[in-house]
């Protein structure tokens with residue numbers, strides 16, 4: 001009918017706009033129709049107004065900047081805020097590996113083995129993990145919306161560019177930074193979460209504030225490997241801060257994180 005035709009036309013225009021966007025040239029060719037549809041839904045729901053350029057091309061997902069819509073402005077309390085959009089590639093994703101991280105998570109029982117379903121559950125998990133971390137008092141990007149393989153969150157950075165990873169900066173006060181990280185790890189653990197990929201690559205510094213990112217693989221303490229993952233996180237974090245001159249071992253950090 002007419003309304004459906006009009007809707008299709010608007011969707012085609014939207015897709016064309018992305019395809020014509022110079023900074024998205026490469027990306028536009030990898031978005032499949034379902035991803036366009038998810039982006040379009042996020043626009044219609046008021047989370048996103050316009051897509052910006054890429055800020056990261058990863059193994060499983062790409063991250064873009066975008067202009068947030070009214071919904072994003074309301075939640076973030078800013079006029080026309082910039083947001084970050086993480087788009088998972090259904091086909092590039094190693095979904096077998098992803099499945100292993102969903103095991104034993106009571107929030108995602110009964111997930112099928114279809115690739116797209118696993119990836120979609122993964123993205124919902126990342127959103128839920130961000131929410132849980134936030135409520136536990138851990139500074140993470142504010143999770144705004146999730147649609148299929150696309151996650152919209154607060155953008156951490158300035159107009160000049162995304163916030164630098166801990167690995168990319170000269171840490172000015174490593175002792176303070178270490179104490180913040182260890183406290184965040186403890187709060188996460190108390191909230192029943194283990195990050196699972198915590199290192200100087202998944203923490204950024206913005207306005208002197210340390211922000212933990214990339215919580216897709218974070219598992220609940222019910223996961224059969226939760227303890228191993230936490231021990232590994234502790235080793236990675238301790239190794240980084242040791243190189244910054246802090247006297248700490250992975251075991252000491254682990255004790256701090258799990259002690260009540």
Ligand code: ADP
Pocket residue numbers: 055056057058059060061063084086141153154155156157162163165201202213214215
């Ligand atoms: P990956 O699985 O590819 O490591 P990440 O979530 O770590 O995915 O994102 C990749 C990179 O994109 C990060 O290292 C960071 O530089 C940037 N990034 C991710 N999320 C945000 C955000 N909310 N704001 C600003 N930059 C971000």
Ligand code: MN
Pocket residue numbers: 201202214
């Ligand atoms: Mn990462």
